[in-house]
Amino acid sequence: MTFVQIIDCKTSRVEDLNRLMDQWVERTRGKRTATHSIVGTDRSDASHVVEIVEFPSYEVAMRNSQLPETDRIFREMVALCDEMPTFTDLDVVRDEALYKAAARRLLEMIATEPELALLDEVLAEGYHDHDPTNAQDAIGMDAVRREVAMWREGFDFAFTVEDQIAEGDRVCTRWTWKGTHTGDFMGLQPTGIEVSMTGTLIHRFREDGKIVEGWWQYDLLGLMGRIGAVEA
Known part of the structure; x- marks a missing residue:
C-alpha cells in the first residue's frame, strides 16, 4: 500500500529550507526510496511550510528514514525551524x-x-x-x-x-x-x-x-x- 508522510513546520528561512531539501536529494542519490515529493507554503502564512513525501510502502519509507543522510538532514532541518516539525503518516486508500x-x-x-x-x-x-x-x-x-x-x-x-x-x-x-x-x-x-x-x-x-x-x-x-x- 502506498505511504505518504506529511512534514509540517514553521520557519522564517524558507529559502534555506528549500536548499536543504535539494541537498537531501543529492546526498541520497541512488539510495533514496521516495517516489515523489511536494513542498508548499501556506498562502495565509508564508512561514508555514508543508512537505508531502510519497513512498511505495511504509516499510520502504522506514528504510529511507534509517539512512544516515536522512538523519543528518533532519537535524539540520530542525535547526532551521522555529519549532519542532510534526509528522503525519498516511496509508493511501485511494489514488x-x-x-x-x-x-x-x-x-x-x-x-x-x-x-x-x-x-x-x-x-x-x-x-x-x-x-x-x-x-x-x-x-x-x-x-x-x-x-x-x-x-x-x-x-x-x-x-x-x-x-x-x-x-x-x-x-x-x-x-x-x-x-x-x-x-x-x-x-x-x-x-x-x-x-x-x-x-x-x-x-x-x-x-x-x-x-x-x-x-x-x-x-x-x-x-x-x-x-x-x-x-x-
Whole structure:
C-alpha cells in the first residue's frame, strides 16, 4: 500500500529550507526510496511550510528514514525551524493517478510480461473479467492467464494507450491494439497478416490499488474478418 508522510513546520528561512531539501536529494542519490515529493507554503502564512513525501510502502519509507543522510538532514532541518516539525503518516486508500498507472501496466504485462504469474502484481485474486466476445466470464487468475495465453499464441501484439479517465475507483482506458497473426487463433492457422483494432477497458479497483473487475469492448468480428476467419 502506498505511504505518504506529511512534514509540517514553521520557519522564517524558507529559502534555506528549500536548499536543504535539494541537498537531501543529492546526498541520497541512488539510495533514496521516495517516489515523489511536494513542498508548499501556506498562502495565509508564508512561514508555514508543508512537505508531502510519497513512498511505495511504509516499510520502504522506514528504510529511507534509517539512512544516515536522512538523519543528518533532519537535524539540520530542525535547526532551521522555529519549532519542532510534526509528522503525519498516511496509508493511501485511494489514488486515481496510481490506478491509471496500474491500468496501463496491466496492458503492458498482457503483451510483454514473460511470467504470467506476475499478473497478480496488479490483479486481485478472484479478479472478474467481463469480455462480451466470450461465452463465459474469466474469473480468477488461472482463467485470466489462459485467456492471455490464447491471445499470445495467436498474435505478436502490443497496446498503445490513447486516453484515460479516472473517477473514484474506476479507470476507463481507450487503447489501440496492433498485432501480427503468427500462430493458431480460434482454430485459424497463422496468416502473417498485420492487424489493428481499437477498444476500451473499464477497471474497478479496490483500496490497495489492485484491480478486481474489468469490462472490455472491442470488435472481435472485425478482427476475424481481417485475418480471413469470416467474411469481412
